[in-house]
Structures are given as C-alpha cells and as structure tokens.
Amino acid sequence: xxxxxxxxxxxxxxxxxxxxxxxxxxxxxxxxxxxxxxxxxxxxxxxxxxxxxxxxxxxxxxxxxxxxxxxxxxxxxxxxxxxxxxxxxxxxxxxxxxxxxxxxxxxxxxxxxxxxxxxxxxxxxxxxxxxxxxxxxxxxxxxxxxxxxxxxxxxxxxxxxxxxxxxxxxxxxxxxxxxxxxxxxxxxxxxxxxxxxxxxxxxxxxxxxxxxxxxxxxxxxxxxxxxxxxxxxxxxxxxxxxxxxxxxxxxxxxxxxxxxxxxxxxxxxxxxxxxxxxxxxxxxxxxxxxxxxxxxxxxxxxxxxxxxxxxxxxxxxxxxxxxxxxxxxxxxxxxxxxxxxxxxxxxxxxxxxxxxxxxxxxxxxxxxxxxxxxxxxxxxxxxxxxxxxxxxxxxxxxxxxxxxxxxxxxxxxxxxxx
Numbered sequence: 219x220x221x222x223x224x225x226x227x228x229x230x231x232x233x234x235x236x237x238x239x240x241x242x243x244x245x246x247x248x249x250x251x252x253x254x255x256x257x258x259x260x261x262x263x264x265x266x267x268x269x270x271x272x273x274x275x276x277x278x279x280x281x282x283x284x285x286x287x288x289x290x291x292x293x294x295x296x297x298x299x300x301x302x303x304x305x306x307x308x309x310x311x312x313x314x315x316x317x318x319x320x321x322x323x324x325x326x327x328x329x330x331x332x333x334x335x336x337x338x339x340x341x342x343x344x345x346x347x348x349x350x351x352x353x354x355x356x357x358x359x360x361x362x363x364x365x366x367x368x369x370x371x372x373x374x375x376x377x378x379x380x381x382x383x384x385x386x387x388x389x390x391x392x393x394x395x396x397x398x399x400x401x402x403x404x405x406x407x408x409x410x411x412x413x414x415x416x417x418x419x420x421x422x423x424x425x426x427x428x429x430x431x432x433x434x435x436x437x438x439x440x441x442x443x444x445x446x447x448x449x450x451x452x453x454x455x456x457x458x459x460x461x462x463x464x465x466x467x468x469x470x471x472x473x474x475x476x477x478x479x480x481x482x483x484x485x486x487x488x489x490x491x492x493x494x495x496x497x498x499x500x501x502x503x504x505x506x507x508x509x510x511x512x513x514x515x516x517x518x519x520x521x522x523x524x525x526x527x528x529x530x531x532x533x534x535x536x537x538x539x540x541x542x543x544x545x546x547x548x549x550x551x552x553x554x555x556x557x558x559x560x561x562x563x564x565x566x567x568x569x570x571x572x573x574x575x576x577x578x579x580x581x582x583x584x585x586x587x588x589x590x591x592x593x594x595x596x597x598x599x600x601x602x603x604x605x606x607x608x609x610x611x612x613x614x615x616x617x618x619x620x621x622x623x624x625x626x627x628x629x630x631x632x633x634x635x636x
Contacts, residue, residue: 220246220275222242222243225242225271225275229270229271229274231264231267232408233407233408233411233412234407234408235400235407237399237404237405241399244397245268245271246271249272249274249275250276250277251276253394254347254366254367254368254369254395255369255394255395255397256368256369256393256395256396257368257369257370257396258397258398259370259401260401261372262402262446262447262448262449263448264447265370266330266370268368268370269285269326269328269368270283272366273325273328276326276366278324278366281322281323282321282325282326284322284325284328285330286328286329287331288330288331288332288334288335289330296335296336296339297355298355299318300318300319300343301352301355302314302316302354303354303357304354306356307354307355307356308355311356314354317352319352319363320361320363322365323363323364323365324364325365325366326365326366326367326368327366328369328370329368329369329370330370331370331373332371333371333373333384344385344387344388344391347392350362350364350365367392375389401444401447402444402447402450402451403442409439409444409451410431410439412451412452414428417429417430417455417459420455420460424459424460427465428459428465429459429465429466430466431467432468432469434468435467435472438476458472508620509620512620512626516623516626523537599636602616602620602627602634602636606636613627613631
C-alpha cells in the first residue's frame with residue numbers, strides 16, 4: 219500500500235495537517251475496493267484530488283475516469299448527459315447519444331457538487347448504485363454498467379435532506395465511506411507552504427523572481443480566515459506575483475490583497491431554524507390568513523351583540539378590549555368614542571326598535587358561509603398546537619402570540635379537541 223507521503227508527492231498535495239493526512243490515508247485504504255465514497259468539505263479545499271487518488275490506486279486505473287460537475291449542467295439536460303438518450307427523445311435529439319455511465323463502464327465517475335442534482339436524477343442515480351442499471355432518456359431498454367462512483371459536495375447534506383432537496387436513501391448509498399477535507403483556516407501551518415508553492419509556480423510561469431513574505435506578512439496570512447480556501451490563496455499569490463514590483467511582501471502590502479470579511483452585523487446564534495416557529499414563507503402566509511380570520515370572527519361577534527342590544531354604550535363597555543383590538547386604541551377615550559361612533563354610522567345598523575319581526579330579525583344581515591379548505595383548518599390547528607407547546611400550555615400567552623382573545627382560544631381548543 220502506498221504511503222501518505224508518497225501519495226502527496228505523486229499528486230502534488232502540499233501540507234502536513236493531521237486532518238489532511240487522515241483524509242488521504244482513508245482514500246488510500248478504500249481505493250482497492252468498489253465502495254462508493256463521498257468527499258465533503260468547503261468550496262476550494264481541493265476535493266477533486268481525492269477521487270483522482272482513489273481511481274489511480276484502484277484496479278480500475280486503466281479504465282476511464284470522468285469528472286462531472288453536476289452544478290454546471292442544466293436541469294433539463296443532466297439526465298441525457300449522465301445516462302444518454304435515444305434519437306428523437308426530445309427536441310434537438312437528432313441522434314442516439316451515450317451517457318457518461320455508459321462511456322465510463324469499467325472505470326470511475328466523479329460527481330462533483332452532487333448536492334445540486336435534481337430529485338428526478340437522484341432517483342436514477344440511486345438505481346445505478348443499487349444494481350448497476352440505467353435507462354436512456356426516451357428508451358425502455360434497461361442497460362447495465364459497472365462504474366465506481368465517487369461524489370463530492372460542499373452542501374450540508376443533512377440540511378438538504380431536511381429541506382427535501384436531497385434523498386436520504388441516496389445519501390447513505392453515496393456515503394458508504396465519507397472523506398472530510400478540513401478548511402484552510404484549520405491548517406495554519408500549511409498556509410505559508412502553499413503560498414510558497416504557488417509563488418514558485420507563478421514565478422516559473424511568468425518568468426520572474428518568486429515573491430517572499432516577511433514574518434509579519436506570514437502571521438497575517440495565518441490569521442486570515444480564507445473563506446475561499448486554497449483557491450482563494452492561489453488567486454492572491456498570482457495577483458501579488460504579477461502586480462507587485464517589489465519581491466519582498468510586507469504585511470501592509472499583503473493586507474491590500476485580502477478582502478475585509480469583517481462585519482458589524484449581529485452574529486447568528488444558531489443556524490438551525492426551530493421546527494416550531496413561523497420562519498418559512500408558507501407559515502407566515504398561513505399566520506396572516508389565520509389573523510384575518512380571527513379579526514373577521516371578532517367583528518362578526520361585535521356586530522351580532524350590537525344587533526341584539528340597543529344599548530351601544532353597554533356593548534362598548536363590555537367589549538372594550540375587543541373594540542381596541544379591531545379598531546386600535548386612541549390616545550384619549552373621547553377620541554376613541556368619536557372614532558367608534560363614526561364606525562358605527564358606517565355600519566348603519568338599525569336600532570332594536572326598528573328591527574323586523576322576530577322570525578326575520580336578521581333578515582337584513584347577510585349570512586356569511588365560511589368555506590375553508592381542509593389545509594387551512596389543519597394549519598390553524600397546527601399553529602395553535604405549536605403556540606401552546608412554546609408556552610407550556612399557558613393559554614393567555616399563546617392567545618397573545620396568535621393575536622386572539624383567551625376566550626376565543628379556549629373555544630377553538632374545545633372545537634378541535636386539543
């Protein structure tokens with residue numbers, strides 16, 4: 219078995235970080251097998267090196283090695299690219315085409331950015347992983363292929379699974395062995411080594427002396443967070459090599475090439491959203507509809523009491539909180555009464571003495587039939603449950619959060635048998 223150091227020299231991998239050495243050692247051990255491998259890590263950490271190591275040290279090394287960037291292929295054509303298509307399968311398919319899985323039979327396919335695959339393609343890929351079968355687009359003939367799949371992604375897979383963007387069964391089939399490459403900021407001792415390597419390469423490429431860093435510049439290089447990882451470090455080394463006339467680079471000069479990623483914005487305490495809050499757009503929309511429905515019910519309740527009682531002042535006194543909730547509180551009670559009287563005039567509710575006969579008491583009032591979809595009712599129940607859970611069953615606090623009275627909440631709890 220090839221040693222880690224020999225492998226790094228062979229594939230020009232720079233660094234002695236324990237995390238990097240562990241990832242390479244794992245790749246060497248898994249290479250002779252046909253196990254699927256998932257390479258994870260941030261963008262720019264060099265994930266493409268691991269599949270090349272695995273392929274070169276496997277019994278498939280004489281077969282084809284095809285690297286596919288799943289994020290760069292349009293969703294409408296990715297099935298055709300991977301599995302091929304028959305003539306006339308879609309507009310523009312003028313001839314039969316072999317896909318990557320057919321071409322790479324007996325070799326290795328590297329699926330970069332596998333987290334960007336559409337769900338329909340994920341189903342096809344799962345079938346290839348399970349039994350080596352695939353069907354061309356526009357064909358009904360099942361074909362067999364013998365390929366090894368090595369995938370890579372910078373997506374947090376469990377988050378993608380929770381959001382329904384990636385199939386859980388496919389994740390477990392791909393990640394039989396998972397190789398994690400550490401970000402550059404965790405490889406502080408390797409940063410200067412990599413910079414010197416890049417500086418030497420660009421000096422040879424552009425036929426100029428290699429740039430060197432002062433001690434304070436090296437410290438600045440190691441303290442920087444490198445959000446773009448090795449790719450960003452390489453780009454900065456190239457910029458400095460081309461632009462700077464002075465070959466000794468100080469910290470002051472280096473700082474002008476490092477983007478300022480600091481921010482005065484508040485830090486996010488937790489990236490994971492609570493499962494029971496109103497954070498996503500759909501729940502916010504349901505919350506708005508829920509509030510509108512409650513306001514309408516409150517308004518109907520107030521209107522009914524006004525129709526049943528000719529004493530507007532008594533109704534106002536008994537339902538002051540409800541009136542404040544619907545129409546808003548005014549600075550002074552006198553202003554509120556004037557506003558309320560104006561609204562009563564708009565309602566044009568006849569006095570009790572002018573009502574029709576008892577059997578036609580509400581003949582002038584339009585009956586409002588509430589035709590709710592089942593989903594809206596279910597969502598209302600869900601919102602009530604979540605609010606009660608958050609407040610440990612305290613109805614008053616839950617009612618305040620939902621924007622309804624405690625009595626209304628109690629009635630709904632009874633209605634829905636919560």
